[in-house]
Amino acid sequence: MSEVVQPASLALAVSRPKTSPFDWRRAVPLLLAAPLLIYMLVFYALPVVAMLLRSVNDPTWTLSHYATLLDDVVFQKTFWITINTSVTVTLGCLILGYPVAMGLVRAKSMAPFILVVILLPFWTSVLVRSYAWMVLLGRHGLVNEALLALGMIDRPIRILNTPLATQIAMIHILLPYMILPIANALRQIDPSLIRAASGLGSTPFMTFRQVILPLSMSGVAAGTLLTFVLALGFYITPAMVGGPRDITLSMLIAQQVDQLNWAYAATLSAVLLATALAILAVARKLPGVGNAFRTSMR
Amino acid sequence: MTGMGTNGAGSGPVSGRGASVTLSNLEKTYDRANAAKAVDGVSLDIRSGEFLTMLGPSGSGKTTTLMMIAGFETPTAGDIAIDGKSVVAMPPYRRNIGMVFQNYALFPHLTVEENVGFPLKQRGVPKAERAKLVAEALELVHLPGYGARYPRQLSGGQQQRVAVARAVVFRPRLLLMDEPLGALDKQLRENLQLEMRRLHADLGITFIYVTHDQEEALTMSDRIAVMNDGKVAQVGSPEDLYDRPDNRFVAGFIGESNFLPAVVRGMEDNIVIAECEGALIRALCPGRPASGEKVTLTTRPERLRFADGVWAGTPPQNRLSVTVTEAVFAGERCRYMLQAGDGTSIVLKEPSSATIRRRAVGERAEIAWSVADTILV
Structure with a gap:
């Protein structure tokens, strides 16, 4: 997925000279993706981790x-x-x-x-x-x-x-x-x-x-x-x-x-x-x- | 080399190293509803070993004609003969013609060596001989040692040379080029134009070259076929086309031309005398226009001079009174916009010199030029 995000953020970074140490423009793609990322984290990543844990922690480690x-x-x-x-x-x-x-x-x-x-x-x-x-x-x-x-x-x-x-x-x-x-x-x-x-x-x-x-x-x-x-x-x-x-x-x-x-x-x-x-x-x-x-x- | 694989096109009445190509009433209509003819009755004899350029604006049918010679387009009517043998029914891969495309069309997944060796491989040339021929071809285009690289690692000019090497490595008798220098910058283009000429001399094969760049056509070609609206407007040597254009299109498309409206008043041998802006102008004319007929005379801006200047021989016969409306100093020459009596605009280009007086806007003057530089179109 990073391949998709990178070119856009790079283009933004190149087109404007950096003024502040933290460039908010760089964060824009991440912020736009945030709702989905949070959703995926809660409803996909966490259950997968829980499931993986269960395979090594049932009833004990x-x-x-x-x-x-x-x-x-x-x-x-x-x-x-x-x-x-x-x-x-x-x-x-x-x-x-x-x-x-x-x-x-x-x-x-x-x-x-x-x-x-x-x-x-x-x-x-x-x-x-x-x-x-x-x-x-x-x-x-x-x-x-x-x-x-x-x-x-x-x-x-x-x-x-x-x-x-x-x-x-x-x-x-x-x-x-x-x-x-x-x-x-x-x-x-x-x-x-x-x-x-x-x-x-x-x-x-x-x-x-x-x-x-x-x-x-x-x-x-x-x-x-x-x-x-x-x-x-x-x-x-x-x-x-x-x-x-x-x-x-x-x-x-x-x-x-x-x-x-x-x-x-x-x-x-x-x-x-x-x-x-x-x-x-x-x-x-x-x-x-x-x-x-x-x-x-x- | 002659026994090399599919040599279909090369087996006719053969003279010299180059193929002769005959186009007879060639036509192409694309099957769209009420589409105009892309190529409309082109007949052309291309001689063995000749460097012929098809020159014309976009949409003039020059590329379509080339594609039909190569076999990528099928003519709607007419015939194409290579060395006297019709090739219309022959697929491109049997015609044995070298071709250089505008965008080079190098295979991106193959190295330079594999690209140049590609036509040899298709013809079943053994590997060892292939390597030798590829090295020779790369030598010919001044790219020895580039064999292991991929096309994307080369500059535009280098890619173009590889494309040329690939097109000639199998010793075709005919090389077709579709605006091969179009994508390159001016400097590089001029270098490669000279190299193309050298290559043509070295190989002795027939070149058919397509371009919309008149300067390129004038520099490189033995003969130029000027194309317009799917037809051949004129065929001739660069000098022929520049000095003796057959029609208004050729006069306007190749170089800059002045067009003077005139009325025929009489004939002297093959010189027509016509009245233009109250003056009698003499012009070369192959035909015999009737007295009183309205015609257009053409002449080149750099062949005109101010009549009060210094003349090496007899002052030329054609004279016209004008007013200077614009004067531009462009370094090596001065460019004047002039206006004759009733408003005809005339361009005059004069070599710049410290001894020649510059004309001011609004100044009245007389211009003069020779009869040999005046053509009725």
Whole structure:
């Protein structure tokens, strides 16, 4: 966030010579953000800290909750399913989303229409969309009926309440998070570079490989990270359309809360949070991705 | 080098190192409702090894014409032939043409070396040979040792040189340049103009250069095609265009011109005699205008003199009485605004000298200039 605030405050500081030791102008951005910061502190940061404390202070100071995770088979299976689902969903979003982003950027008069099609599901609640997928993927849903009518299957197949259903629904819900950063990066590519490549003897495919793809990597990195981290914490969709035995971390946490098993739920939450933060930290160190953060924020 | 990859455009009747380009009735209309023709019947023969500049104001169709030669725009009608072979149906990447863009269009994610090597890589030139050719090209533009840098680490002038190196490294027979010096400051622009000329002489290939800067066009080109409203207004050497403009647009666009309204009174060989402000003025005229026809004569401000000055040879024939309305001393020369009898404004530029008397505002004077410097447009 500091990247967003800094340039503005710098510009203010540069444009006026400093007269007093404390420059009130510098404080303006901070003051403007203060109401939200206080709100976030009280209703977000404090509960998170309380939750983290609970994982090491229940009933007394102890790391035993973490230690038990090491040979907790349920946790390990859940963790693996969560990572596996997130990776699959992210890859699915990338493969389906990149061409759409290219289409969105290339389309001239159609662009607003494509954008609405991308964003329409975005404005619908996750709950509604998950219900919609239950209807579509059910035993007598549209997908099964269509496959039966086409004669590709003899009797309805089980799609709902399988990992596949979770993946299909999550890809659908997360696609805009992949498409928009990629489209943003593609839009920033100077069209004369593509002309130059063509003029210098590069076929359309070679131009894509050597110019468009490398220059859009910042968007790919941003979209991938965003999608992956959001997928890690998905709860409603896997709970509604996923299999009863394919439990993700967030489902396990909800289950433990229901059973008032607060310390275990807090420990799992801490692990989920740490995983997301670790991925972000590693990604920032990768060459090119750190720049992607800065460019996508500008 | 000739066997290098996609050499589609280079296989016609070939003469010399440069390609010849023939534009025949080239037209371009953008498919907008009632849009005017961006390019409207351009026919042009560009000779092998020539430095041809397309000069014109913005919207004159010069860049659109260049983009059609490069293959980035498709003509609505007409034909483009390179070395006698039509290229209209050929995609840009098969035309084998070098191109320098106004904003350089260097690939920001590639080093200078990779940028210059880009066209070679597309043509499948092996790595070792690529490195050698890239080094040669960087040498040619005076940037040896800059290979490992990224474009953003270079100044505008250096980026422009890299763009030129990249455009010629694969030895194209034709180089297109779209206002390549437009973004640079005056000093640098003048240096690079000379370098472009040297490069043209060294490479011996055909250059087609687009600019709106008449001084640049006059300095660099073998021939200039002046464009206006999607048409070629005149093609000729810089001297031709400056001394013998075909029409009012060319006379006004290249250099400064005085326009004198006149009425034709007679002809002597190819010299027209016309009455202007009560005086008879003689002018060069290729056609045969009818007596009594209303015409415009044009002459350059620096070719006019005050008639009472000192003359090296025979005093010139054309004379006109004027009143000085404005006198500006501009260092190397004096610039006078004059008014003839009924209000026609005339500009006169006189080299400054301590021995020449400066005229005062309101002073009456007679100006004189030679018939050879007067054109009917």
